[in-house]
Amino acid sequence: MTEQSIPMIDLFAGCGGMTSGFVAAEGYQPVMAVEWDLHAAATYAANFGEDHMRWADIATIPNDEVPPADLIIGGPPCQGFSALGAQDVHDPRNKLWQEYIRFVRHAAPKVFVIENVDRFLASGEFALLESEARPGGLLEEYVLTVALLLAADFGVPQRRKRAIVIGSRIGEIPVPAPTHARSGDLPRWHSVRDVLTGLPEHPTRTTLPLSRVEVFGTEVPGRFKSEDLHIGRNPTPLSLRRYRAVPPGGGRFDLPYELMPRCWQEKKTGTTDVMGRMRWDEPSLTIRTEFYKPEKGRYLHPQWEPGDDGHRVDRPITHLEAARLQTFDDTFEWCGTKIQVAKQIGNAVPPMLAKALAQHIKPYLTGVESTRSRCALCPE
Ligand SMILES: C[S@@+](CC[C@H](N)C(=O)[O-])C[C@H]1O[C@@H](n2cnc3c(N)ncnc32)[C@H](O)[C@@H]1O
Known part of the structure; x- marks a missing residue:
């Protein structure tokens, strides 16, 4: 790890689409990734190394094996249970979210970023997350920023709408501004x-x-x-x-x-x-x-x-x-x-969307203004 790099954990990492974007943004260093699907974990390992990939059910990783990190990325799969379910802490469907919160508590990142399907924002899982960020909750130190982002607005040639939650204990981090648009002054959506x-x-x-x-x-x-x-x-x-x-x-x-x-x-x-x-x-x-x-x-x-x-x-x-x-x-x-x-492929966060998020968050984590690199799909 270089002196300035930001140690990062990717939970529910899949093949590493999200990690791919953060690594491409430079300055981030994966220190742990967790994924229980053998083939997805293998793809992650092929691209980012086997040493820090934990091919396991997240629930089996003990607290003392969670490394410190400045950033946690990744979101538990959302089953979209009713908001009523979220009020029952024993609801087994809360389990993966409780695991995510357990990692945040032990790694104590400055920032965490959750990506999920758009219906996540109307789900019991989201209600649970929001309630934990209130005073007295397990995530009370964190301020949440919530947005629905369209991947096409960040250079991805795809109309993929995703919920993004940025949790920060170093001050509120706003939603990233689009870099591309269907029409207007910004570069056009890619096709x-x-x-x-x-x-x-x-x-x-x-x-x-x-x-x-x-x-x-x-x-x-x-x-x-x-x-x-x-x-x-x-x-x-x-x-x-x-x-x-x-x-x-x-x-x-x-x-x-x-x-x-x-x-x-x-x-x-x-x-x-x-x-x-x-x-x-x-x-x-x-x-x-x-x-x-x-x-x-x-x-x-x-x-x-x-x-x-x-x-x-x-x-x-x-x-x-x-x-x-x-x-x-x-x-x-x-x-x-x-x-x-x-x-x-279908489960992944488009690396280009992840890269835009990574570039947006980096200055908050490092205190250093980052310059946005050019879009790989736009002409020179
Ligand atoms: C939506 S995919 C993640 C995609 C990833 N963020 C990317 O960009 O490539 C969710 C992943 O969570 C994994 N998963 C589900 N339950 C898990 C568990 N209990 N422990 C570890 N991984 C789990 C699934 O196998 C799946 O690969």
């Missing part, structure tokens, strides 16, 4: 085109390479480079006919009746994004863990032209394309099966 252009339209492989790597004394599939992640699927002729029928921005409602699955034939209303096709010149919608299934969201490749001879790419995005839409650098390495890697 799908900015990150997908140039990738082969027709991936030649449908599986990951067969390599395995040893991590935590056990073997896992990996380490895969970004180009290994450009893998296609084997859609049925019926699926292909469905994909062909959907133009950019369209979805299940563009399917002719005879191509609709029975459940859609019977349900004329409902989610419009399923079987959706992206638009080249807009950010994507949220990339979730099953982005390889077009029936689950707007995941079809944006290339589509009308007419019989139209140039179409009739497939969902590949793992590499999803990783790019999440702003993972092409140098990031991955461990796990196809399904596990997809889960890691």
